[in-house]
Amino acid sequence: MISLLAPVGLAALAAWLVPLLLHWVRRSDRQIVPFAAMRYLREQTHPRERLRLYEPWLLILRLLLIAALALVLAVPILRGQGAPSAPWVLVAPGVTAAAARAAVPMPLAEWRWLAPGLPPLDAPLPPGESGASLSSLLRQADLELPPRTAVTIVAPEELGGLDAERVRLAHSFTWRVLPGASPSSAVDDGADQSVGAASGSRTTAPLTLAVRADTAGEAELPLVRALAAAWQVEGLNLQWDSSGPDAALPATSAWLIWLAGPLPPGIDAWVRRGGTVLASRQTAHDDGAVVLSDAAGAPLLRERQLGRGRVLSLAGPLRLGEPPATAAAQGGIGSASLNATLGAADFPHTLLMLMRGPPRPPVRASAAAVAPLATGHAPLGPAQFLSPYVALGVGLLFLAERLLATRRRLGA
Amino acid sequence: MLIPSDVRARLRGLRFASRLFANGLGLGQHRGRSRGAGLEFEQYRSYEIGDEPRRIDWKLYGRSDRFFVREAARDSPLTIWVLLDATASMAQADTARPGYTKFAAAKLLAACLAEIAVTQGDNIGVIGITGDGVQLVGAGGGARHRDRLLIELDAFVCGGRWPSEAMFAPVWERVAIDSLVVIISDGFDAALPVVAQKLAAARRQVLSLGIVACDERDFPFAGGFIFRDPETGAECRVDGAAARTDFLARFAAARRELGTGLARHGVPHVEHYLDEPADVVLRRILAGAG
Numbered sequence: 051m052i053s054l055l056a057p058v059g060l061a062a063l064a065a066w067l068v069p070l071l072l073h074w075v076r077r078s079d080r081q082i083v084p085f086a087a088m089r090y091l092r093e094q095t096h097p098r099e100r101l102r103l104y105e106p107w108l109l110i111l112r113l114l115l116i117a118a119l120a121l122v123l124a125v126p127i128l129r130g131q132g133a134p135s136a137p138w139v140l141v142a143p144g145v146t147a148a149a150a151r152a153a154v155p156m157p158l159a160e161w162r163w164l165a166p167g168l169p170p171l172d173a174p175l176p177p178g179e180s181g182a183s184l185s186s187l188l189r190q191a192d193l194e195l196p197p198r199t200a201v202t203i204v205a206p207e208e209l210g211g212l213d214a215e216r217v218r219l220a221h222s223f224t225w226r227v228l229p230g231a232s233p234s235s236a237v238d239d240g241a242d243q244s245v246g247a248a249s250g251s252r253t254t255a256p257l258t259l260a261v262r263a264d265t266a267g268e269a270e271l272p273l274v275r276a277l278a279a280a281w282q283v284e285g286l287n288l289q290w291d292s293s294g295p296d297a298a299l300p301a302t303s304a305w306l307i308w309l310a311g312p313l314p315p316g317i318d319a320w321v322r323r324g325g326t327v328l329a330s331r332q333t334a335h336d337d338g339a340v341v342l343s344d345a346a347g348a349p350l351l352r353e354r355q356l357g358r359g360r361v362l363s364l365a366g367p368l369r370l371g372e373p374p375a376t377a378a379a380q381g382g383i384g385s386a387s388l389n390a391t392l393g394a395a396d397f398p399h400t401l402l403m404l405m406r407g408p409p410r411p412p413v414r415a416s417a418a419a420v421a422p423l424a425t426g427h428a429p430l431g432p433a434q435f436l437s438p439y440v441a442l443g444v445g446l447l448f449l450a451e452r453l454l455a456t457r458r459r460l461g462a
Numbered sequence: 463m464l465i466p467s468d469v470r471a472r473l474r475g476l477r478f479a480s481r482l483f484a485n486g487l488g489l490g491q492h493r494g495r496s497r498g499a500g501l502e503f504e505q506y507r508s509y510e511i512g513d514e515p516r517r518i519d520w521k522l523y524g525r526s527d528r529f530f531v532r533e534a535a536r537d538s539p540l541t542i543w544v545l546l547d548a549t550a551s552m553a554q555a556d557t558a559r560p561g562y563t564k565f566a567a568a569k570l571l572a573a574c575l576a577e578i579a580v581t582q583g584d585n586i587g588v589i590g591i592t593g594d595g596v597q598l599v600g601a602g603g604g605a606r607h608r609d610r611l612l613i614e615l616d617a618f619v620c621g622g623r624w625p626s627e628a629m630f631a632p633v634w635e636r637v638a639i640d641s642l643v644v645i646i647s648d649g650f651d652a653a654l655p656v657v658a659q660k661l662a663a664a665r666r667q668v669l670s671l672g673i674v675a676c677d678e679r680d681f682p683f684a685g686g687f688i689f690r691d692p693e694t695g696a697e698c699r700v701d702g703a704a705a706r707t708d709f710l711a712r713f714a715a716a717r718r719e720l721g722t723g724l725a726r727h728g729v730p731h732v733e734h735y736l737d738e739p740a741d742v743v744l745r746r747i748l749a750g751a752g
Contacts, residue, residue: 085689086551086650087678088698090712091705 051129052436059123062116069112073103108454115447122440127433137200139171140164140191142184144206144232147171153228154202164188164203183413184211184232188422192219197431206230209417217422220429225421232414260299260306261292267309270330270368273392274307280398299325305405309368313361322357326405332363341404344391353404362404368392465573465740472741476578476748480540480667482640490539491582504535540584541601543637544572547647547654548590548597548620550692554648556676556736564673565620568646570740571671573612575644578744580608588615589633593622596632601641623693624651633657639665644747646671649720650693659727669747670724670731678713679735681706 054060085091103109141150142164150171151161161171164187169176188203195201201223210232261274271292282288291300295310299320308317308329321327338354338361353362366388391397465473480492509518509529522530552565572588579586580603587601588611599614637643643661647654649672662668677683683702690697717733724731734743 082688082690082697083557083677083683084554084692085677086554086648086692087675087709087713088689088691088696089650090716091689091698091700091709092712 052126053129055125055127057124059125060120062120062123065116065120066113069109069116070103073105073109108451111447111451111454115444115451118440118444118447122437122444126436126440128436129431129433134198135196136160137202138162138195139202139204140168140188141171141204142206142209142232143175144208144210144230145204145228146230149228149230150204153226154204156202159202164191183213184209185213185215185217187211188217188219192221192429194432195221195429197221197429199429200224202226203422204228205417206232207417208232208414209420210414212413212415212420214411216420218425219422220425220427222424223422225417227417256287256289257304258289258291258300261290261309262295262297262299262306263292263309264295264311266311266367267295267330270309273369274309277398277401281402284399284402286402307368318356321359321361324358326360326362326407328362328364328368328401328405330364330366330368332365338363342391342400344388350388350391351404360407465570465577469574469739469741470577472739473574473577473744474581476741476744477582478540478542478579478584478642478748480640480642482642482665482667490537490584492538492540492584493535502535504533506530507533539603540579541638541641542575542579542584542586543601543641543643544575544586544588545633545643545645545647545657546572546588546590546597546618547624547645547651548592548618549624549651550593550621551648551650552620552673553692554675554677557682558676559736562736563620564648564675564736565618567673567734567736567740568671569615569618571646571734571744572615572644574740574744576608576611576615578748579603580605586611587636588618589636590618590620591625591629591633592620593625595625595629598632598636601636624653630657637661637666641666643668644671645669646673648673648675649717655720655723658724658729662727662729668729670729671743671747672717672720672731672733674717674733674735676735676737681709 137156137159139150139154139156139159139161140163141147141161147161151157162168163171163173163175164184165175166187168191191201199221201219201221203223204226205228207227207229208231259278261271263271278288278290295308295314299306299317304325306317306320306325306327308327309331311331312333313321313327313329317327336352338352340349340351341353341362342349342351344350349365351362351364353360370389370393478492506519506522507530509531513531517531519530519532546565546568548565552568553563555561555563576586576588583603585601585603586608588597588599590597597618599611602611643658643666645654645658645668647670658668658670681702683700683706685702686699687702688697688699721731730747732743732747734740
């Protein structure tokens with residue numbers, strides 16, 4: 051079944067007008083022949099006005115060429131309706147291969163992991179974080195599998211990697227749920243932690259709050275401690291790790307409060323891997339979105355994305371009671387407004403929300419509850435792009451057109 | 463002006479003949495009007511004072527008792543004038559052979575005539591009549607004259623419309639009585655038959671050569687064309703296929719009328735097509751003239 055991905059490309063057929071007009075020119079009428087015996091011609095024999103096309107074969111070739119070009123623009127694809135193949139069994143990670151084989155009695159089926167590239171089940175699951183969502187893999191498999199193939203999907207009870215849209219499959223499928231849980235990725239972890247921290251319903255591993263302060267930053271430590279205390283009151287399970295600016299960051303640390311001036315490159319790299327840092331006394335304070343302003347509307351806290359992590363930068367020091375002159379010299383922010391903001395009762399909560407970042411959607415659910423739905427129409431099958439063949443035809447037509455056009459010119 | 467070698471070879475059998483008396487100076491091959499001492503007896507005439515006594519036929523005096531003088535005929539060379547129509551319409555060529563105009567064909571015919579004339583010792587001159595005036599090579603004989611004539615003929619150009627009567631003074635001044643005039647034209651100028659008739663009436667023998675293009679004979683045009691009259695500049699749009707039959711009929715009728723009109727005044731008219739060799743038409747017209 052041939053279909054077009056971009057039927058609007060057929061609008062290029064309007065270019066048919068160009069060769070039609072070119073071939074419609076009544077050329078020989080413009081030919082002036084000196085003819086002394088003209089007096090013996092009757093005046094009544096004017097040429098009849100009728101549609102006349104010169105060199106019809108060349109015209110047809112040119113029209114075909116334009117049609118083929120328009121077809122290339124319209125991106126034709128061929129969807130095969132192959133013979134029914136052996137059934138497929140897709141096993142989601144979280145279920146062991148042995149358990150899946152035991153549960154599904156189809157030894158002749160194609161056994162594949164539901165992972166990028168659909169690797170065979172005999173091979174071990176490729177290690178490392180895939181990053182691809184399970185829903186997306188299911189949809190891709192539905193599109194790429196041969197049509198009229200029965201698919202059995204084996205999913206663990208606790209299914210991860212879902213997205214907000216319910217999966218709909220065109221293939222006829224069986225949804226088997228086995229005990230187990232999808233392996234969690236770092237992305238899932240972050241989401242879980244946010245959800246868990248906000249809801250309090252779930253106990254999570256303690257979050258290491260690393261604080262790095264130089265000598266000037268020592269003065270800011272009291273306020274940081276107060277913030278941490280306030281956050282623990284809100285339900286955050288924090289582990290305190292305070293040290294000098296040169297100390298290495300703990301491996302499990304996700305949050306960092308930097309009280310030692312501009313961020314060094316090492317910290318940058320750490321942030322790019324997914325960390326969140328709150329840095330005070332930042333002189334390069336003009337990039338990033340303003341997330342917190344003082345009462346007068348001056349920007350206090352800016353947030354910028356750095357790799358997979360975020361940097362929250364504060365223009366002034368993270369302390370109360372700074373003399374106004376120093377504050378103005380350092381960041382241009384009025385000390386009074388800074389004090390008013392930092393000292394406000396809801397500042398710890400505001401900052402916590404900012405440190406957490408936007409809440410992530412839930413990605414795990416009970417497999418029974420998120421069983422895919424049927425689309426109701428037949429699967430399309432894998433698509434084969436026909437553009438290369440049509441482009442080859444364009445080339446051949448162009449050659450033929452050139453040959454025909456120049457042959458006529460040489461003969462004249 | 464080069465005559466193709468095959469044409470030149472076929473010219474050898476051709477010769478001019480005139481039904482009038484040749485009146486050129488010197489000795490020629492044509493029956494002339496001049497009488498005198500010679501071998502070929504022509505006539506007796508009565509003695510007049512001043513005749514040499516030795517020319518008196520004394521035997522006849524013995525029989526008749528009167529003085530008679532023997533006269534012999536002297537063959538004279540013929541003077542031939544080629545009158546070339548050099549109006550703009552002669553610049554027309556065939557679509558199949560664009561470089562070969564009617565005027566080129568006419569010049570080639572004139573060169574052939576010069577070749578024949580010089581071979582048989584006659585005098586020949588060429589007059590080309592353009593819209594602006596007359597191009598002329600005076601009559602003469604001999605190989606040197608022929609070469610000069612060919613060079614000057616090559617420089618002849620055609621253009622303009624048929625001139626007024628006043629421009630014909632050189633023709634009447636030069637073309638003497640009893641000379642042979644060959645008119646080469648395309649027959650589209652209505653004044654030309656009049657000139658031919660006047661010349662014929664004034665004791666010149668006139669031959670008319672009409673040059674017809676193959677386009678006019680066959681009318682190979684199909685489709686729309688714009689025809690332009692080279693002399694008037696008038697244009698008309700014509701559908702070739704539709705106009706063909708009517709044109710051919712009318713054109714043939716016009717040529718027939720021209721031929722009969724000239725023949726009525728004793729001017730034979732033959733036609734030369736651009737795709738035939740030059741000697742064909744010469745063979746026909748010189749045979750008819752003899």
